[in-house]
Amino acid sequence: xxxxxPDTSRLPPWTDQARSLLDESAQAxxxxxxxxxxxxxxxxxxxxxxxxxxxxxxxxxxxxxxxALLLAVGVWHGRRAPTAMPAQAATAGANHSxxxxxxxxxxxSGDDMEMVQDLDFYxxxxxxxxxxxx
Amino acid sequence: xxxxxALTAPAIWNPAxxxxxxxxxxxLDQFLKSVERRALRMAELATGNRDEALDLVQDAMFxxxxxxxxxxAADWAPLFYRVLDSRLNDWHRxxxxxxxxxxxxxxxxDDEHDEIAQAPDTNDPGPVLRLAGNEAAQAxxxxxxxxxxxxxxxxxxxxxxxxxxxxxxxxxxxxxGSVKTHLSRALAALRRALxxxx
Numbered sequence: 139x140x141x142x143x144p145d146t147s148r149l150p151p152w153t154d155q156a157r158s159l160l161d162e163s164a165q166a167x168x169x170x171x172x173x174x175x176x177x178x179x180x181x182x183x184x185x186x187x188x189x190x191x192x193x194x195x196x197x198x199x200x201x202x203x204x205x206a207l208l209l210a211v212g213v214w215h216g217r218r219a220p221t222a223m224p225a226q227a228a229t230a231g232a233n234h235s236x237x238x239x240x241x242x243x244x245x246x247s248g249d250d251m252e253m254v255q256d257l258d259f260y261x262x263x264x265x266x267x268x269x270x271x272x
Numbered sequence: 273x274x275x276x277x278a279l280t281a282p283a284i285w286n287p288a289x290x291x292x293x294x295x296x297x298x299x300l301d302q303f304l305k306s307v308e309r310r311a312l313r314m315a316e317l318a319t320g321n322r323d324e325a326l327d328l329v330q331d332a333m334f335x336x337x338x339x340x341x342x343x344x345a346a347d348w349a350p351l352f353y354r355v356l357d358s359r360l361n362d363w364h365r366x367x368x369x370x371x372x373x374x375x376x377x378x379x380x381x382d383d384e385h386d387e388i389a390q391a392p393d394t395n396d397p398g399p400v401l402r403l404a405g406n407e408a409a410q411a412x413x414x415x416x417x418x419x420x421x422x423x424x425x426x427x428x429x430x431x432x433x434x435x436x437x438x439x440x441x442x443x444x445x446x447x448x449g450s451v452k453t454h455l456s457r458a459l460a461a462l463r464r465a466l467x468x469x470x
Binding site: 149150152153156157159160161162163164165167171172174175178179181182183185186 | 297300301304305308309310312313322326329330333334336337338341408409412413428430431432459462463466
């Protein structure tokens with residue numbers, strides 16, 4: 139494309155006059171028409187913007203979703219972990235004689251899973267036993 | 273305040289000055305501003321109606337911004353006019369279909385309705401063209417409006433936009449030979465219509 143100006147090498151001279159008249163007609167457009175052109179241009183530019191913003195909108199949403207997923211996995215693991223505690227406690231009891239057989243029966247019976255899952259309760263119970271023994 | 277914006281002369285688009293990395297909103301805005309008036313005049317010459325021309329130019333701006341704004345700035349002008357040319361062709365096609373249907377519905381049996389006699393004569397020498405100012409511009413408008421779409425587009429892109437034959441062919445999606453043919457016919461028809469003025 140010739141960007142420096144029209145290639146007039148093979149165009150008749152009168153086309154210069156035609157081009158001048160066309161330029162004048164483009165410059166002479168009335169204000170309401172130019173205002174509509176301006177609005178059309180702004181609308182065309184604005185319709186590009188949401189596409190770029192969309193990536194930024196979805197980024198926090200994706201991060202929030204990832205956090206929620208991590209939290210859910212953490213809670214799920216947190217709820218599963220205490221089921222292994224009685225075995226660990228039994229092992230610890232065997233090695234250190236801290237947890238007696240009655241406690242293991244109570245833990246293994248599964249009568250009250252909420253109590254079994256309550257680690258704070260076991261910590262307190264352990265402390266009480268140590269106090270009594272001591 | 274729109275008047276202040278609207279009456280500001282459009283900056284001349286020079287893709288050579290555009291930094292390759294600087295093809296953001298501002299550059300695109302400048303480009304569209306530099307072509308919007310000529311685009312409107314082209315569409316107006318094709319449709320004969322300013323409102324329809326404004327709609328077509330807006331469509332072309334939307335299409336260009338959506339599909340081609342990511343291209344190098346040096347290619348924007350032919351790409352924009354390609355979109356506009358496509359919109360004008362679509363409009364012309366719809367108009368032709370509508371005219372055919374209207375002709376069927378409004379046809380009467382008497383022989384007084386002669387479509388050939390009422391069709392614009394592209395060889396009509398037009399008004400007296402040894403005129404000045406607005407009259408000359410009106411004569412040119414009338415002569416351009418009487419040209420077939422492809423001839424008019426070839427003339428406007430080649431003469432007014434300054435595209436070379438290859439760029440005009442790319443914009444009009446036709447061969448360079450077709451552009452030369454369209455342009456030759458357009459020049460001949462316009463010369464006949466404007467011979468007193470030229």
